[in-house]
Amino acid sequence: MGILGKACLSLGGVMRPPGPSTIERIRSLAATATPTMATLADEPGTRFSASGAVERAGRVILLIDANHPLHEVLRTAPPGDTDLEIGVALRAMRHVGHTPTVRARIWCQGWVSVVPAEESHEAALTVWESTPDETLLAVGGEPREGAPLLARVEPERLIYHTYDCAGVIDGADFRAVEPDPLIGPAERILRHMNDRHRDELSASLRHLPEVPQGAAWIWELDSLGVTLWVNRLDSDHPSLVRVPWSARATAPCQLERALHDLMAHQGASPHH
Known part of the structure; x- marks a missing residue:
């Protein structure tokens, strides 16, 4: 005993x-969080809906359907291009009794690019485990016109606010720490x-x-x-x-x- x-x-x-530690705690909270909204750095007043998940490596995976405003921008970008800066709002929820309560809000600023074709299957599984979406069945291979795609955000900085604390974490420091196993x-x-x-x-x-x-x-x-x-x-x-x-x-x-x-x-x- x-x-x-x-x-x-x-x-x-x-x-x-x-x-x-604070970083490990926020990494763990991020692992349970889902994207809700995204903005481009050069158009901060324009907001887009967002869905996806946070992968084990700490990058945000976004599911971009064919009609999403970011789809054409990402689809036509050169392979491996990471020049597009983006901000993504993440939210981790908890039900206290029957009341849904926000455990943490996280704002991830970083560089977005299309997930390479050879990594798209694993990225799709990450999103499916968080939010099953039949759109994921159409994802795979090179980005195609009229087909959904997966993008990922390499975090440069994260701003977090939980019920009991708030702060800023450098993206490299964030990714260097593992979430709770x-x-x-x-x-x-x-x-x-x-x-x-x-x-x-x-x-x-x-x-x-x-x-x-x-x-x-x-x-x-x-x-x-x-x-x-x-x-x-x-x-x-x-x-x-x-x-x-x-x-x-x-x-x-x-x-x-x-x-x-x-x-x-x-x-x-x-x-x-």
């Missing part, structure tokens, strides 16, 4: 450690816990010292700990409570065990 780390309370300020299974576990075990999560707060009482949901889950969103009984303003693991989790089953220990009031640990 592991020992539960001391919970850290955030009241709208920067979340305190232990937890992932358990981000995929963590999101699935998190959704299950929020759907089925909210009462147990709320009850577990009674056993955490100096933590406000209220209705709790999992806000973030990673290999270093869990962050709970608490709708406080004594305030109209929610709080984020960070509960660290006693050691880094390296497998999904360890995350499940740690959460079970937390709700069973036995002390949370990713160890078996």
